[in-house]
Amino acid sequence: MGVEYTQLAMELRGRGCMVLEREPMAAHTSFKIGGPADLLVTAPDENAAAAAFSLCRERDVPVMLVGNGTNLLVSDGGIEGVVLRLEAGEEPGLQPDGCTIHCSAGYSVKRLCLFARDHGLAGLEFAYGIPGTVGGGVFMNAGAYGGQMADVLLSVRLMDRYGRIREIPAEALDLGYRHSTLMETGEAVLSAAFQLKPDSRTAIAGRMEDFMGRRKEKQPLEYxxxxxxxxxxxxxxxxxxxxRAGLKGLAVGGARVSEKHAGFIINTGGATCxxxxxxxxxxxxxxxxxxxxxxEPEVRPVGREME
Ligand SMILES: Cc1cc2nc3c(=O)[nH]c(=O)nc-3n(C[C@H](O)[C@H](O)[C@H](O)COP(=O)(O)OP(=O)(O)OC[C@H]3O[C@@H](n4cnc5c(N)ncnc54)[C@H](O)[C@@H]3O)c2cc1C
Structure with missing residues (x-):
């Protein structure tokens, strides 16, 4: 028997989640590509996330976590089951030591970097232009300009598919180049703690603007x-x-190898997966x-007929 998504949507709403049915993922990915998720569910807090996992497990419905959708290539056929987002939550919190920031997974990396700067804490400057969430950044061990999440991540709180929560040190994630154990365990990052170093706000801001300037100059951010x-x-x-292979500008349909930066594939309009x-x-x-x-692609292909 097929999954009764309308019924599941009602129950998820009853647990505090916001639910969109047959929601096109093109509207939720930076590539602007992707067919519908059966249900796109936003959990406002950990209880709602745990309820979503448990309701989906009971019905054998697959759950895929998503942050800002900035590292995803979603299939034109969309995504089966539930695509789960965690709401940004409250402002990050500063620990009494003055150097450790706690931040929820749905929070944007950019806003986290601004928070760190405003508190005179250095270490996250490299991440300022990375357009994802903290959860996506930890999952991917996102990095740029010689820095990576692994350098500043202290610990993470995780939730498994049974709604059980555990806190582990960053070393237990085996963070490597665009790799974390989360790729195998499927656990959700709920929040993360970052260990930073005091520095002058002006110096931190200067480094952030320098990295952002280099991105704008080199990357096709207009597409x-x-x-x-x-x-x-x-x-x-x-x-x-x-x-070197002469592939700048090579195109298939609306997808093109950027002329500005050959490492980027851009959507020049109407590109499909x-x-x-x-x-x-x-x-x-x-x-x-x-x-x-x-x-090897760094971008993660997800959805129907992709795995
Ligand atoms: C213009 C541009 C520039 C970029 N520059 C960089 C760069 O310099 N360096 C870099 O590393 N990346 C870069 N990226 C890629 C992307 O921004 C990063 O990989 C980012 O960390 C993805 O975060 P996200 O929230 O968008 O995750 P998504 O793309 O939504 O998801 C990525 C993966 O993380 C998983 N995930 C998301 N949230 C959670 C969670 N809470 N718990 C568990 N798993 C989760 C998803 O299931 C998925 O497998 C860039 C992207 C763009 C569009």
């Missing part, structure tokens, strides 16, 4: 994308390899034929 499409291959740069995947394959093949390097 929808999911950031760097490919992971950095050892000892090389994806953008350099793609440019299928366009992006075909373009990705062409880039992978042609770079491999030229340089013998197989580029």
């Amino acid at each position: 929808p994308s999911a950031g760097s499409f490919f992971k950095r291959p050892p000892g090389n740069f994806a953008g350099t390899l793609i440019e 299928r366009d992006v995947l075909e373009l990705c394959r062409q880039v992978q093949r042609r770079v491999f034929d030229r340089d013998g390097v197989w580029l």
Whole structure:
């Protein structure tokens, strides 16, 4: 028997969640691509998130967590089951030591960086231009300009699919280049603690603006994308390899290799997931034929018929 999504939606609303049925994910991803999620559910707090996990488990409904959707390529067929977002929650909290910030997972990385700056705490400047949430940043071990979440993350609070909560030190996440154990365990990040160092606000702000300036200069921020499409291959740069293979401007449908930064695949209007995947394959093949390097996507393909 099929899942009664309207019934499930009603029950989730009864537990305090906000629910959108058959919601196009194109409206919730920075790529502006993706078919409908059966249910897009926003949990306002941990109790609501636990209720969502338990109701879905009882009915065998898959749950996928999403932050700001800035590292996702969602299938044109959409996502089966529940796509779960955690609300941004309250302002981050500063611990009595004056250097540790606690922040909920749904909070934006950019706002966290501004909070740190305003409190004269250094270490998160690298992350200022990363457009995701704290949860997505921890999951991906997001990084830029020589910094990464692993450098400043102290601990995380996690919830498993049974609604059980545990707090673990950052080392237990085995954070590596765009990797965390969360990719295997499927646990939700509820909140994170960051250990920072005191510094002058002006110096911190200066570094943040410098990194942001470099992004604006080098990245095609005027087009929808999911950031760097490919992971950095050892000892090389994806953008350099793609440019060397003469692939800047290569297009499939509305998807195009950016002229400004060859590491970005952009949506120039109406691109489908299928366009992006075909373009990705062409880039992978042609770079491999030229340089013998197989580029792996950093962007996460999700949804029907993607796994
Ligand atoms: C213009 C642009 C520039 C970018 N620059 C960078 C950069 O410099 N460095 C970099 O690393 N990335 C960059 N990115 C990619 C992206 O912003 C990061 O990967 C970011 O950390 C993703 O966060 P998100 O909240 O959008 O996660 P999403 O894209 O929504 O999700 C990413 C993954 O995290 C999981 N996830 C999300 N929230 C949670 C949670 N609470 N608990 C458990 N799992 C969760 C999802 O299931 C998914 O698998 C860029 C993207 C864009 C569009």
